[in-house]
Amino acid sequence: MRKVLIAVASLLASTSPALADTVVIRAGSVLRDAASEPSGPATITVTDGKIVSVVPGSPAAPTGAREVDLSGKTVVPGLIDLHVHLTGDPGTDYRNEAVEPDEWGVVVGAKNALLTLRAGFTTVRDAGSAQYSGFSLRRGTAEGLIPGPRIVAAGPALSIVGGHGDTTGFREDVHSVLDQGYTCTGPVECAEKVRKASRAGADVIKITSTGGVLSQQGRGLEGHFSQAELESIMTTAHSLGLKVMAHAHGARGIESTVLAGVDTIEHGTFADEAALKAMKAKGTYMVPTLMALEGVRARLGKGVYTPTVEVKGRQAVEAAGKQVQRSKQLGVPVAFGTDAGVFEHGRNGEEFALLVKNGLTNREALASATTVAAKALGMEGELGQIAPGFSADLIAVDANPLVDIRTLEKVRWVMERGRIAP
Template sequence: MKRIGLALALVTPLMFSAHTAFAEQTNTIVVKAARMLNVNDGKWVFPAVVVIRNDKIVAAGSNVAVPSGAKVIDLGNKSLLPGLIDMHTHLTADPENAGYSVVALSMPRVALIGAKNARLTVEAGFTAVRDVGAEGYTDIALRDAIDAGDVVGPRMLASGPALGITGGHCDDTMHAPEYKISGTGVADGVDAVMKKTREVIKYGASVIKFCATGGVLSFGDDPRTSQYTLDEMKTIVSEAHRLGRKVAAHAHGGDGIKNAVLAGVDSIEHGSYIDEEGAKLMKEHKTFLVPTLYLGDWLIANAEAIKLPLPLLEKAKVVLPDARKHIAKAIAAGVPIAFGTDSAVYPHGLNGREFAVLVKLGMTPADAIRTATVNASKLMGWEDKVGSIDKDKFADMIAVDGDPLKDVTELERVKWVMKGGKVVKAAQ
């Protein structure tokens, strides 16, 4: 009996060790492809071998050994890139129901629209997004459902309702006064914006969004004029930062951009009328600009189909072409750029069309790709999690057929998507 006991004592650790090794192997996936983009230097690695365990990358390169027993996904001649990141989305809205039509949607219905758009977005190759403005905290619900595995979609930072002044771009200006309808994020004055910032964080906001200027798709305001005062902006930013949230400011131009930068925001959204002084300030403060440019093509071409009110269309026809001229100068001046689309103004899933616009405005394809990878991950505060194919980062990757460094429109035709080690779009 003693001999048997001794034998069992010796065998059991070996069995446990073998079982552990087998479990690790069965949780290991290896992705192979003809090439892999190092987004930091803009060069291809030939061939590509990425070893994944559970949801993280454990090794990546050209001379990486394939562990015994690992599941191998061979993408053949495809090009492998990190999952893309869109820093300006509105997943719970569509062009036809984003406030232009007379149909009012319930918040549960809006959240379900978000579930549809989350799938479209991740299947388009965008494995992480920052969602910046949704009524009824529908974006918070969507983020939490994705995190729980109930819904297929990208990783999300979500703002809940965007803060804005009464009658401003982030208010509801499309209803008659007798309805007494105001946006959820409306707050006026220093005390009120402090309370509202705390309130949206209370209900789940992981980033704060506010409107520093007027906008295009709102009645009665001018995108070139500021809305919140500098003191109000400073209060929002200081309170958000104190509570561990970054801040995005919708700002098209005028003093709105400059005041938002001086208040300490982390990003300026749109920046349509950014001038030389604003560009200089953004460079000094290392504030990211998130231009949203492709929407100008789609919105004007489809204005009639989505019943865009004439006053808004007239603004769009002036502001959106002007934006490209000013953004081109900001790019040339070296303002840090992070990728954004404002999807919802045009259909979700077309996010990749933004890259070609950035290239037309002076970026190289490699620089444009960096805006949606390393730059975007830094703005999210997730540079240790996403943005490149590197050890210890999430296994968020995409594959395309061609070479996006030669033809950036390849990123409009993503053929395969993995998020967290799970394939969400099989190879086509």
């Protein structure tokens, strides 16, 4: 009997929970959030992916804890990019869509997820991908199978037939083969496609409310959906607990989308006073993606784009940045997003200097990628701050970003959900 009891005890010991994984970070300075000032030397304790404490000085570490020496660095909350396309790279010929399988997008996405993480972005909103590639990446980074940020994934965007987001530029028989089934006409069909996206696993609904710069449709950058269709999309998504992000360039397209109840406007390139007043009244966030137009600017006139895209690209580049200036003047919240994929992944941090160039303070720019972005996601109790109970999403930089915003372009160390980036 004694041998049996010993064997049982041994088995129970082998199956009992492992000791908590604790990491102690010795920081030269900690900037807890964008509204704070940097501290002096401080110690951040992380257990099982959550921040447990942030205390001054260098107290003794718990037994068995790993220690990280960042005594020469400023530790800042992990950054959030609300608009990326992990499965794509810039300058790709649109005809590749008819050649490359969706699985290739996961390979490209894994590469770009690591680049994005190393750039300091611990959470991203993937703003459009093939049916399951973005969702596969989301699972891979969540389970730690591939290094990358937390991914809030939209999957395929909803669009009108022949509009931005639909397959365009091919013969009709090719369109029918490439179509992923997310175009809609009329309120009933648009509601159905929102439900389809929800069923497939979308965390957020992405719609293309207006024409787009890089698609082959040549009818400008104004509104696409009818008001009834927009209202159907918003009502259905919100009833399912999903936020809606809208690609929108033209002013009237922005205004109609906002009046229908959208949560964030992506790009907002030609937003005028009427559109921005509607955004202010509705509490809609502006996600300006200025780096996207820098990516377009670098490729104009070089034979990269078709003539259709060249025309729209020049129009958009000329207006770049004005939406940030006007948003600040009218009190519209600006949240950080880059449209990485239109330019090279890993350069996301260059958006900060563009935001400052166009009127935000360093503090406002940092907030746009931390507390403001977290609120836009509905995750303000989990992300955007260094505080007990928050996810251990942390980065280390050489200087105080409130003084030198460009220090965020060269992130030296990253932790995402308690995992140190390779």
